[in-house]
Amino acid sequence: MKKSLLMGLTLMITSTAAAQSLTGAGASFPYPLYSKMFAEYKKSAGVDVNYQSVGSGSGQKQISERTVDFAGSDNPMSDEQLKAAPGKLLHVPTAIGAVVPAYNVPGVTEPLKFTGQVLADIYLGKIRTWNDKKISALNPGVTLPPLPIQVARRSDGSGTTYVFSDYLAKMSNEWKNKVGVGNSLQWPVGTGAKGNDGVAGIVKSTPGAIGYVELVYAKQNKLPFGSVRNRAGRYILADNGPASLAAQGVVIPADTRVSLTNSANGGAYPIASFTYVIFYQDQKYSGRTEAQAKALKNLLTWMVTAGQQFNEPLDYARLPANVAAKAKSIIGTLNYGGKKL
Template structure:
C-alpha cells in the first residue's frame, strides 16, 4: 500500500511539475510587434493563467535564440532564409501574426502637414546623397511646403532588425543603387546615419533631434507623437500608412504554404508600400532538450489563440489583421506541430 501511495504521489507531483512548466512561456525577438504582443500576452494571461515573457531584442537576436533553443519561440519581421534555417537543429516553422507598416518618421520644425516621400528619395537619404531638408528632390514632392535648410540626420537601427530588413527590402526594389551598394539584411553596412537600438530607440532619437528622420513601425511613431510621411506606391499614389493600406499590401500576393513572403512594393493600387507580416518562429518537433509535452501543448495553444481570438487586438494598436486565407494557413502550420513524432 505504501508503494502504491508513493507511486500515486509521484504521478501527482510529475503532473504538477508539468502543469507548472506550462504556465510560463518565453519568447524573444522583433521590437516591431512588441506593443501588440504586450497587449496580447497580458490578455492571454487573464484568460488562461499562462504568462508569456517576451523580450524585445530585435529580430536577429530572436532568430539566434530560437536556433540555439533558448526560447520557446522567436519574433521576427522577416522570415529566416533557407540557409539560416539549416543551422537550426530541427525544422523551424513560421506563423504570421499581423501586418505592420514601416513609416518614415521625422522631426522637421515648422512643418505641420505630412511630407511626401518616394522610395528613391528615402534610399538617397540613407545613401547620404540627400543631406538637407530643402533638397530639390524633397521640395519637388512637397509643393507649397516651406522646408528649412536643416541638415538631415538619418537614424537607423544598430541591432539586428527585421524592421531594417523590411525597409531595405523595399529600398532594394525601388533603387538599383541601394540594391547594389547596400542590399538587404537584418544588419547592414550603412553609408550614413546614426544608430539606435530597437524601434523605440530610433523613435527616441528622432523625437529629440531636430532634422532627424527614422524608419519605425507605425505604432512607435504614433506613441511618440512623431509626424510621419506618405510613401508613393507602385501605382503612383501617395499613401499614408494605416491598417487598410497595410492590409492591402497582402491582397493579390500569392502566399505560400509556409507563409514566408515579402509584401513590400505591392502592386495593389491602395497598398502602403513598406508593409510586412511579422512572424513567430518555433520548432515543428517540440520534444527536445527537457521540454515536456505540457509545455509544447501550451505553446501550441498560445499560437492558436494569437491567430484567432488574439487578432481582435491588432487594429486598435495599428496593426492589420491577418487575411482569412493567411489565418487559415497559419492554423494549418500550428496544427502540424508534433511531440515525439506524434500529433500534439
C-alpha cells in the first residue's frame, strides 16, 4: 500500500513539474518578442518556456520529429510537409512582422527607396554598385557612392528568407524562375550568416552591405533601412501600422496559412508576414501528459490575447481582431487523445 501511494505521488509530482516547463524552437524573426513574452508569462503563470532561435526550417523539422512542444516559423508548412507529419499540425499566428532591406552606405543619411525589381536584381547579382542607374533613378537628389554592393543573406533554413524570396518571386519572373521561394536557396551572390542577428551583424560591420532582416533587428543595431514600393505604387517605410495593414489586404483562411507579401491594401508595407507557432492538435504522444497539453493550450491562448500587449513596443504588429479570433478558434480544437482540453 505504501509503495502504491508513493508511486502515485511521484506520478503527480512528475506531471505537475512537466506542466511547468515547455520547449519551442524555430524562427529568429520573433525571438525578441518571444523572449519578452515568455519572461512575462513565467512571472504570471509560473511556467518556464524555453525557446531556441534556430531558424524556421529547423523548427519545422523539430516539431515534425516531435522533439519540442511547439515550433516557431515565419512561413507556414506546406501541404506536403503536413501530410508527412505523424499527426495533424496546426498553425497559429502570434504577430505580424516586417522584413526590411537594411544597408550600410556611408554618406547616405535619408532612407533609400527600393522596388521589388531592384531588390531582386541586387540579389541576382545584376546590380553591383550603389550608384547604379536603377538605384539612382529611384532616389533623385541622393548622392550615391560608386561603392560595391556587398550582399548579405541567411545561411540557415529561414522563414525570413522564405518571406523575402516570396516577395521577390512576385516582383521578378527571373527571380521566380532562377532562384524561387524557400527557407533555403541556391543564392546567386552574397555572404551567408546564421539568424537575423547574423545578417544584421554583417551589414553593420561592412560598408556597402545590404541585408534583409526583421524590423526589430535593424532598429536594435541602428541600421538604416529603405522604403519599398507597394502594389499601390507608394513607397512605404516599415512600421507596425503598415505591417498590420498587410493582413487587411488578403483573405485570411480558416487555418491562417497565407502569404501577406505584396498585399493589395494601399497603405500596406509589401514585405510583411505572420509569424506562427506550430503544434499538434492531438497532444497525446511521446509520453506527454494531459498537464503538459493543458499548459501548452494556456500558453498559446495567452500569446494571442493578453500577450499581444508586448508586440508593438518591440516593433511587431498586433494580430487584427479577425485573425486573433481565428487563432483562438484553432487553439480551441486542441485535444488529448480525443478528449477536449
